[in-house]
Amino acid sequence: MSARVVLDVGGGAPLLPRAREAFLAALDEGWADPRRLHAEGRRARALLDGAREAIAAAVGARTEEVDLAPSHVAALHSAVRTVTQGRRRIGADVVVGAVERAAVLRSADFVTARGGGTRVTVPVDRDGRVDVAAMADAVARPGVALAALQHANGEVGTLQPVDEVHAAARAAGVPLLVDAGSSLGHVPVGDDWDVLAANPADWGGPHGVGVLVTRASVRRSPDGPPDEERWFPGGVAVPAALAAAVSLQEAQSDAAAADTARRDLIGVVRRRVAAEVPDVEVVGNPLHALPHVLTFSCLYVDGEALTGALDEVGFAVGSGSACTSDTLVPSHVLVAMGVLTHGNVRLALPRGTAREDVERFCDVLPAIVTRVRAQLGAAGL
Amino acid sequence: VTGDGEVVVDARGLRCPAPIIALARVARAEPPGTLVAVLATDPAAATDVPAWTRMRGHELLSSESDDDGALRLVVRLV
Numbered sequence: 001m002s003a004r005v006v007l008d009v010g011g012g013a014p015l016l017p018r019a020r021e022a023f024l025a026a027l028d029e030g031w032a033d034p035r036r037l038h039a040e041g042r043r044a045r046a047l048l049d050g051a052r053e054a055i056a057a058a059v060g061a062r063t064e065e066v067d068l069a070p071s072h073v074a075a076l077h078s079a080v081r082t083v084t085q086g087r088r089r090i091g092a093d094v095v096v097g098a099v100e101r102a103a104v105l106r107s108a109d110f111v112t113a114r115g116g117g118t119r120v121t122v123p124v125d126r127d128g129r130v131d132v133a134a135m136a137d138a139v140a141r142p143g144v145a146l147a148a149l150q151h152a153n154g155e156v157g158t159l160q161p162v163d164e165v166h167a168a169a170r171a172a173g174v175p176l177l178v179d180a181g182s183s184l185g186h187v188p189v190g191d192d193w194d195v196l197a198a199n200p201a202d203w204g205g206p207h208g209v210g211v212l213v214t215r216a217s218v219r220r221s222p223d224g225p226p227d228e229e230r231w232f233p234g235g236v237a238v239p240a241a242l243a244a245a246v247s248l249q250e251a252q253s254d255a256a257a258a259d260t261a262r263r264d265l266i267g268v269v270r271r272r273v274a275a276e277v278p279d280v281e282v283v284g285n286p287l288h289a290l291p292h293v294l295t296f297s298c299l300y301v302d303g304e305a306l307t308g309a310l311d312e313v314g315f316a317v318g319s320g321s322a323c324t325s326d327t328l329v330p331s332h333v334l335v336a337m338g339v340l341t342h343g344n345v346r347l348a349l350p351r352g353t354a355r356e357d358v359e360r361f362c363d364v365l366p367a368i369v370t371r372v373r374a375q376l377g378a379a380g381l
Numbered sequence: 382v383t384g385d386g387e388v389v390v391d392a393r394g395l396r397c398p399a400p401i402i403a404l405a406r407v408a409r410a411e412p413p414g415t416l417v418a419v420l421a422t423d424p425a426a427a428t429d430v431p432a433w434t435r436m437r438g439h440e441l442l443s444s445e446s447d448d449d450g451a452l453r454l455v456v457r458l459v
Binding site: 279281298299300301302321322323328329330334335338339340341342343376377378381 | 396397398399401404405406409423424425427428429431432433436
């Protein structure tokens with residue numbers, strides 16, 4: 001059997017080499033409790049502070065604006081909870097794009113139900129791009145505590161108009177949470193945000209740590225029992241923090257080359273799938289997109305059967321089809337875009353993906369689609 | 382075929398892509414202009430029937446939920 005080809009690393013990429021070294025070094029150097037005042041504690045504290053400083057430099061923020069969370073989901077939950085808590089006298093409504101990550105949508109539901117507000121969901125177009133005019137209109141209404149718009153969608157790759165939406169939110173005095181969980185480490189995220197969340201595991205850092213950056217101008221209040229670590233009680237593991245910072249530097253140092261290489265490969269998949277698989281819908285914006293993400297849906301195909309058949313021949317891919325989810329509902333992203341949800345294949349290419357592996361994926365796909373269609377009695381429809 | 386000239390595809394209880402495959406079979410058999418009503422309980426059908434209609438160049442006339450919670454979508458074949 002040939003080697004495995006993993007084309008599904010969104011939110012969980014292989015650890016970058018220098019991140020691994022940093023993690024192991026910090027296990028030896030930074031094992032002590034960073035809150036202790038002895039030399040060992042101070043050494044752990046120095047590693048933690050260094051990690052925050054490096055992350056701050058990488059995103060264009062001040063060190064004190066960077067908080068480290070136990071996960072990306074925890075960072076997003078905290079952002080929504082603490083900012084709406086801090087602004088509860090201004091309003092209780094939360095404005096979100098329709099294709100935000102579930103952690104954003106669910107925490108928006110949670111805080112609005114608790115605070116008597118409304119979650120205002122702004123629709124997206126067929127590419128998954130949010131309606132700027134509708135979002136600008138929604139943030140300008142009275143009573144909005146927070147607006148949230150992802151930098152890019154991790155399922156379909158489409159970049160969001162964060163610049164225009166941030167300008168509208170700023171004019172209305174509403175802080176904008178930008179989820180860069182699929183962007184940071186791959187593309188520049190700019191400075192069109194008031195609160196920024198990012199996911200080290202997505203760019204080749206470790207799991208067990210998330211990044212939340214909050215501009216000093218944003219009012220927030222803790223939403224839970226008090227702790228010395230005000231925003232993420234108990235703090236985070238020092239090795240994970242250090243490896244996150246080092247991996248971000250590593251990812252950004254060759255981001256341009258990795259962008260070009262993967263954008264080229266995604267272009268190959270986009271062209272070959274559209275040309276060689278009958279009745280397929282390749283979705284998302286081909287130009288204003290992440291370099292490494294692509295999604296397509298095959299008519300009359302069962303997503304679970306398709307991903308299973310690809311797995312059998314060595315390709316790990318994702319899917320947003322209902323049959324591949326625990327809850328048997330399709331991806332809310334595909335639903336909001338109004339594109340086919342069944343027969344869905346989702347790719348997120350790791351750095352260093354080989355062209356021959358991508359070509360081989362394109363070689364085997366048409367026959368597998370044909371076979372799955374035949375099994376469902378859908379040949380020739 | 383019901384009294385008002387609609388062909389009914391009863392896909393209740395089926396999971397995607399089965400409702401769309403059933404719809405496509407009827408579409409292949411019936412002439413242009415035929416109205417096809419799809420009944421489905423799979424939530425994916427609410428998105429996939431309109432998407433199929435668009436991809437195949439047919440026309441979606443309506444999409445609603447019945448009293449029992451099932452979806453009812455009406456398509457005009459082109």
